[in-house]
Amino acid sequence: MGKKVTALFLVIICSVFLLIGWRFIKNSGILKSYPDKGYLSTVESKYRPVYRQLTPDEQAVYAALYRGIAEHEEEIPLPVEMDGDEYSKVYRILEKQESRFFYLDSVYYTAAKVRDAKVVYRKMGDFEGRRKKMDDAVDEAVAGAADQKSDEYKVRYINDYLVKNCRYVSGDNEEFASTAYGCLVDGEANCEGYAKAFNLLASELGIESVVITGKTDEGENHAWNQVKLGTDWYNIDVTWADTDVSGEVRQMYFLCSDSSFRKTHFADTELFEPYVCSKDDRNYYVHSGLYAESMEDAKDIVRRELESGETTIEIRFATQGLYDTFMSEFIDDQNIFDLLQEAGYQYSGEVTLSLKENRPELCMTLTFS
Structure with missing residues (x-):
């Protein structure tokens, strides 16, 4: 017993x-069975330049997250175990660069080691209905670019389309303000929403683009884009192009070099390295002959524009010293009216000059009436 x-x-x-x-x-x-390493296809990676900066393991995790999030999966097994900091980097890049994932929350889970990704989605009703609205809005937006003859014209089209069809809202109070959905469907977005919408439309039109986050010269969080035309990269800020005045598009933040952009924009480099933007050849002011590198340039611009019948003249100056000298000699001392006579400007009675200044960007707008 x-x-x-x-x-x-x-x-x-x-x-x-x-x-x-x-x-x-x-x-x-x-x-548990885990997937083998997989990567985005050549076509998929072509318009994801930040993805191409990642290591092979990071690319494999990015691809697994991309496939899973596209299917709205809440738990995604990863092909490799990843250090928590490295996983956070990959997730944060994806959340900013994959502009179609408007339903993805910026909040995410991490740990010392990550092999199973737990994904947080925005709480919303009728997810499929919203996704269709997003697809329809993208189709409508890109349809208008069909007749644009070059990538530069397409970029101009996207910039102006977003400015004219979206209203800036500050903060994150609006449900989708920081998403492309907010910009394209709701017509309301903050800077991140504008940047994500630009990124999405550019890729749909076959143009490489990235979302850049950072700070303004006033220390505020901000987001903008870099876009590739030909072999060169350029900075573009659609949010700051939006004046919230119907039909008016601010030109000074369109296709800029780093040297001009860094007066007011300071990019984060924690997650990836922004691209070098060394040229101003496509910048609106340079392209339109409104960029002054000397006092003679500035006077010639005013005379030429007046002779062609323009009553509103924009000028961008190469240096602060040149800007200040022009202000002193031609605005403060009112010698600007001598240029009117030299240009043969036709007027009767009094001429009034209205001046708009953007000193940080070394731009001024002269309006004669």
Whole structure:
């Protein structure tokens, strides 16, 4: 009898240990099947320049997240176990660059080591209905670019389309303000929403673009874009192009070099390295002959524009010193009216000059009436 009790006791003990062991193995994921490494296709990666900056393991995790989030999966097994900081980097890049994922929350789970990604989505009703609205809005937006003859014209079209069809709202109070959905469907967005919408439309039109986050010269969080035309990269800020005045598009933040953009925009470099933008050749002011590198340039611009019948003249100056000198000699001392006479400007009675200044960007707008 004693041996039978002992044997039964041993069986129970073994069963308990087996159960505990099985639960440990199950919870540890030892027996769980994980996907092999996979990557975005050549076509998919072509318009994702930041993805191409990642290491092979980071690219594999990015691709797994991309596939899972596209299917709205809440738990996504990863092809490699990743350090928590590295996983956070990949997730944060994806959340900013994948502009179609308007339903993805910026809040995310991480740990010391990550093998199973837990994804947080925005709480919303009728998800499929919203996704269709987004698709329809994108189709409508890009349809208008069909007749644009070059990538530069397409970029101009996107910039102006967003300015004319979206209203800036500050902060994150609006439900989708920081998403492309907010910009394209609701018609209301903050800077991140504008930048994501630009990024999405550019890729749809076959143009490489990235969302850049950083700070303004006043220390505020901000987002804008870099876009590739030909072999060169340029900075563009659609948010600051929006004056919220119907039909008016501010030109000074369109296709800029780093040297001019860095007066007011300071990019984060924590997650990836922004691209070098070394040229101003496509900048609105340079392209339109409104960029003054000397006092003679500035006078020639005013005379030329007046001779062509323009009554509103924009000028951008190469240096602060040149800007200040022009202000002193031609605005403060009112010598600007001598240029009117030299240009043969036709007027009767009094001429009034209205001046708009943007000193940080070294721009001024002269309006004669």
